[in-house]
Amino acid sequence: MSSVIWYIYEFARKSWAEKFAAAKTDSEIMEVPSRFRDFPEVRKEYCIACGACTAACPAPMAIKLVRSSDSAHEEGITYPVINNRGCIRCGFCAEVCPTDPKTLLCGENHLIREEFTILPVDKMFVIDDYLCIRCKKCLKACSQVAGAISEVDNKMVIDQSKCIGCGECIKNCPVKGAVKGIYINNVEEQKEIINLVVDTLEARIEAEQDKIKKLAPEEIYKIDFPINDLIKKAREIIPNDELIRDSIEKITDRLKMRILTWDDEKCNNCRLCTSECPSGALTYDKEKGVQRDADKCLRCSICYQTCPFGVAGFFIARFLLTDANIQNGMIQITLKPSQLPYRS
Amino acid sequence: MLDGLKDIIRKSSIHVCLVSTGGCNGCDIEVVALLSPRYDLEQYGIYVTNNPREADVVLITGAVTEQWRDKLKRVFAKVPDPKIVVAIGNCPLSGDVFNQEGGSVYAPVSEFIPVDAEVSGCPPRPSEILAAILGVGPDAIAAKGRQKV
Amino acid sequence: MILPIGPVHPNLKEPLRLKLKTRGEKVLSAEIDYGYVHRGIERVMKGKTWQKGIYLSERVCGICSYIHTQTFAETFEKIAGERAPLRAQYLRVLTNELDRIQSHLLANSTYFKCIEHETLFMYMLYLREPVMDAIELLTGNRVNMGWNVVGGVKMDVNQSHLDSILKIILDLESEYDRYVEMFEHGPLVGLRSHDVGKLTREDAIKARAVGPIGRASGLNHDLREQHHTYRDNFDFNVIWRKDEDNYARTMNRFDEIKESIKLIKQVIENLPEGEVRKKVNIPAGYGEWRNEAPRGEVSYMIETNGNLIKNISIRTPSIMNIDACAKYMLKDVATVADAISTYASVDPCIACTERVVIVDESDNYREYAYPDYKLEYKDK
Numbered sequence: 001m002s003s004v005i006w007y008i009y010e011f012a013r014k015s016w017a018e019k020f021a022a023a024k025t026d027s028e029i030m031e032v033p034s035r036f037r038d039f040p041e042v043r044k045e046y047c048i049a050c051g052a053c054t055a056a057c058p059a060p061m062a063i064k065l066v067r068s069s070d071s072a073h074e075e076g077i078t079y080p081v082i083n084n085r086g087c088i089r090c091g092f093c094a095e096v097c098p099t100d101p102k103t104l105l106c107g108e109n110h111l112i113r114e115e116f117t118i119l120p121v122d123k124m125f126v127i128d129d130y131l132c133i134r135c136k137k138c139l140k141a142c143s144q145v146a147g148a149i150s151e152v153d154n155k156m157v158i159d160q161s162k163c164i165g166c167g168e169c170i171k172n173c174p175v176k177g178a179v180k181g182i183y184i185n186n187v188e189e190q191k192e193i194i195n196l197v198v199d200t201l202e203a204r205i206e207a208e209q210d211k212i213k214k215l216a217p218e219e220i221y222k223i224d225f226p227i228n229d230l231i232k233k234a235r236e237i238i239p240n241d242e243l244i245r246d247s248i249e250k251i252t253d254r255l256k257m258r259i260l261t262w263d264d265e266k267c268n269n270c271r272l273c274t275s276e277c278p279s280g281a282l283t284y285d286k287e288k289g290v291q292r293d294a295d296k297c298l299r300c301s302i303c304y305q306t307c308p309f310g311v312a313g314f315f316i317a318r319f320l321l322t323d324a325n326i327q328n329g330m331i332q333i334t335l336k337p338s339q340l341p342y343r344s
Numbered sequence: 345m346l347d348g349l350k351d352i353i354r355k356s357s358i359h360v361c362l363v364s365t366g367g368c369n370g371c372d373i374e375v376v377a378l379l380s381p382r383y384d385l386e387q388y389g390i391y392v393t394n395n396p397r398e399a400d401v402v403l404i405t406g407a408v409t410e411q412w413r414d415k416l417k418r419v420f421a422k423v424p425d426p427k428i429v430v431a432i433g434n435c436p437l438s439g440d441v442f443n444q445e446g447g448s449v450y451a452p453v454s455e456f457i458p459v460d461a462e463v464s465g466c467p468p469r470p471s472e473i474l475a476a477i478l479g480v481g482p483d484a485i486a487a488k489g490r491q492k493v
Numbered sequence: 494m495i496l497p498i499g500p501v502h503p504n505l506k507e508p509l510r511l512k513l514k515t516r517g518e519k520v521l522s523a524e525i526d527y528g529y530v531h532r533g534i535e536r537v538m539k540g541k542t543w544q545k546g547i548y549l550s551e552r553v554c555g556i557c558s559y560i561h562t563q564t565f566a567e568t569f570e571k572i573a574g575e576r577a578p579l580r581a582q583y584l585r586v587l588t589n590e591l592d593r594i595q596s597h598l599l600a601n602s603t604y605f606k607c608i609e610h611e612t613l614f615m616y617m618l619y620l621r622e623p624v625m626d627a628i629e630l631l632t633g634n635r636v637n638m639g640w641n642v643v644g645g646v647k648m649d650v651n652q653s654h655l656d657s658i659l660k661i662i663l664d665l666e667s668e669y670d671r672y673v674e675m676f677e678h679g680p681l682v683g684l685r686s687h688d689v690g691k692l693t694r695e696d697a698i699k700a701r702a703v704g705p706i707g708r709a710s711g712l713n714h715d716l717r718e719q720h721h722t723y724r725d726n727f728d729f730n731v732i733w734r735k736d737e738d739n740y741a742r743t744m745n746r747f748d749e750i751k752e753s754i755k756l757i758k759q760v761i762e763n764l765p766e767g768e769v770r771k772k773v774n775i776p777a778g779y780g781e782w783r784n785e786a787p788r789g790e791v792s793y794m795i796e797t798n799g800n801l802i803k804n805i806s807i808r809t810p811s812i813m814n815i816d817a818c819a820k821y822m823l824k825d826v827a828t829v830a831d832a833i834s835t836y837a838s839v840d841p842c843i844a845c846t847e848r849v850v851i852v853d854e855s856d857n858y859r860e861y862a863y864p865d866y867k868l869e870y871k872d873k
């Protein structure tokens with residue numbers, strides 16, 4: 001009984017009676033504050049198809065870039081399309097969009113424009129100063145992204161804090177290797193792949209020692225090396241096909257391998273080379289004659305220049321990766337005798 | 345005439361069963377917020393009991409996890425006809441962020457039970473859920489009731 | 494006999510199976526069966542950058558989703574050896590306390606629904622709505638806010654935002670005491686809550702109870718005292734009680750809401766000027782960080798490889814609290830209805846709980862080892 005009286009005291013107030021009599025649902029439950037993020041709105045005309053929104057989205061099937069078909073009057077335009085069933089309304093795509101004014105609008109997220117890059121890039125783009133010819137085609141290709149490439153002191157420089165990693169500069173550069181996209185993660189795995197490729201190529205060439213020894217000074221020797229086995233072993237290190245192909249291409253573009261062959265039959269044991277070898281790879285043994293230790297050899301070519309009988313042969317190998325497709329790729333190896341002067 | 349009377353009764357008193365098949369519970373919280381005096385779901389005659397055996401509308405939230413694959417069909421079979429299913433949130437529609445390699449969800453939920461209406465968002469605002477339920481709910485139940493099996 | 498309280502139940506928000514061993518109406522002991530919500534989040538987060546990982550860590554739990562992002566960001570900041578700018582730290586405290594208020598009000602409203610007091614259930618939800626409005630005004634969404642980043646917060650606030658939030662908090666404070674008094678002195682509510690579901694201090698230490706459940710059993714321990722922002726800039730009290738039943742746990746949450754209101758007023762008065770976000774360079778390494786979620790202690794252990802997450806491990810408070818409930822509180826409870834209301838007063842959040850737990854042969858939960866953390870309980 002006491003609880004009933006207590007509750008009646010609680011409810012028999014004037015304010016409660018007034019609110020009860022006039023109760024109805026407010027219309028302001030349907031209003032949203034200005035920061036509320038609805039599904040992003042797309043303004044097609046500003047899109048430059050850089051791919052930053054697609055790379056930054058955390059949900060797997062929320063956004064993709066489509067291109068409308070070309071018509072008689074104009075080209076088709078590329079723009080992002082958002083799938084309402086997959087989008088989590090986080091607004092990250094509106095933040096990373098680099099255009100001005102922005103293509104994607106979401107709440108107030110599109111007003112965020114930080115000075116440093118917030119996009120999760122995994123490739124860092126640098127310009128190789130030695131190969132760059134200062135044609136400025138990369139500058140023109142990148143001009144919509146507010147000065148990521150600029151010219152400083154007669155050199156082309158990429159500002160890492162503004163670059164969004166879209167790759168337009170590489171596509172427009174006429175020199176192969178002047179702009180490089182470097183993978184900044186998995187550095188240890190990239191080192192292992194480089195070691196693996198160099199060791200495999202060297203072993204393959206040294207297996208053909210007998211044929212190489214007999215090359216005349218102006219002749220060229222070619223080997224075609226299919227890379228299937230190499231790819232299989234590289235996939236065990238890191239299962240990323242694009243990274244593997246990129247690494248192999250970068251190695252084969254700039255690698256200049258020095259090959260040393262040794263012809264024991266011509267040796268007369270004059271021992272002029274053993275005193276010249278800087279690493280001690282050549283030793284003289286009374287029964288066996290002059291011995292070469294391939295592990296200590298630096299391929300410096302001093303023995304080649306010293307020997308009067310032509311026991312050591314020195315060759316230069318260059319490489320070329322032919323097919324862009326990683327399955328049928330072939331490395332073409334070209335061997336040439338060195339042009340260094342030698343006695344004989 | 346009897347059909348007209350049945351329609352009126354089915355539209356004005358709806359019992360709802362909420363089945364949460366394993367999501368982050370954000371959408372469950374928004375459904376509980378619908379019972380608060382501001383949105384007041386009960387003024388439209390909708391009563392949230394979590395009992396499948398007396399429900400007209402089944403609300404599904406959350407992405408279907410490993411343990412719920414067979415149990416969801418059993419719960420759905422216990423609900424008496426006529427019934428409609430509403431999927432709330434992005435998880436039952438596409439698996440949301442959990443549907444990547446390494447996650448153990450089976451999406452979408454329409455592989456297991458038939459879905460009649462959906463509200464997307466992560467999570468959808470209570471005013472959006474309310475608009476969807478009021479726009480679709482009563483008419484759909486009345487239409488299902490009038491179907492001859 | 495064994496009575497299963499199943500995954501779909503009127504009083505449970507989330508799927509979990511409770512098996513109660515009863516003799517007649519009296520409950521002797523209980524067993525918990527869970528695994529319905531396991532989605533494999535830690536496995537999905539492996540190998541992703543932190544920009545994508547922070548949106549995943551929000552969706553571990555929907556009720557306490559803010560504190561997960563703050564702990565994630567602070568772990569990365571610890572690996573880099575930096576701290577967020579001061580204005581960003583104040584804004585983080587503001588959102589943290591708003592989130593704590595709404596979570597405690599929701600937990601208490603579930604408890605009242607379990608003991609069939611629908612009036613207070615509706616009142617708690619009515620008080621909660623303006624707080625959700627404040628969160629939406631500040632961050633953009635009610636749940637899963639997307640507000641924290643490594644190095645600060647995303648957007649700045651201006652004076653009109655702060656004025657609206659202050660008005661909401663003052664309105665809440667002025668009518669708050671009346672509702673608490675309905676629970677504190679109401680005669681029938683007291684009968685259902687006093688001396689039901691006791692967890693003694695020794696049992697709480699054995700079961701490693703954390704959060705309001707541990708503090709209502711006499712353990713005077715709150716992680717906010719050790720956090721660098723709270724320790725240097727704010728003053729607040731740790732709320733704890735000595736009687737160990739349902740009544741103490743609910744009243745503990747009510748009192749913590751008052752402390753949060755005090756903290757929010759301090760933030761709004763003393764907000765310093767400055768930037769809210771700065772660039773952080775993250776090296777490879779390992780770091781761990783602990784924070785006080787509304788339910789207890791949440792901790793993240795992350796191993797990174799530059800920007801990428803190599804390995805991550807999340808430990809949430811509900812694992813320990815539900816264990817304390819099942820083994821120590823549900824012994825010799827008078828009726829089945831009391832058992833369910835005891836379970837609801839523990840405030841379980843099952844979506845947080847679903848990690849892989851290793852159980853050894855003697856049926857105890859194995860605790861993760863923290864090498865340089867000393868657990869200190871101050872005396873009563």
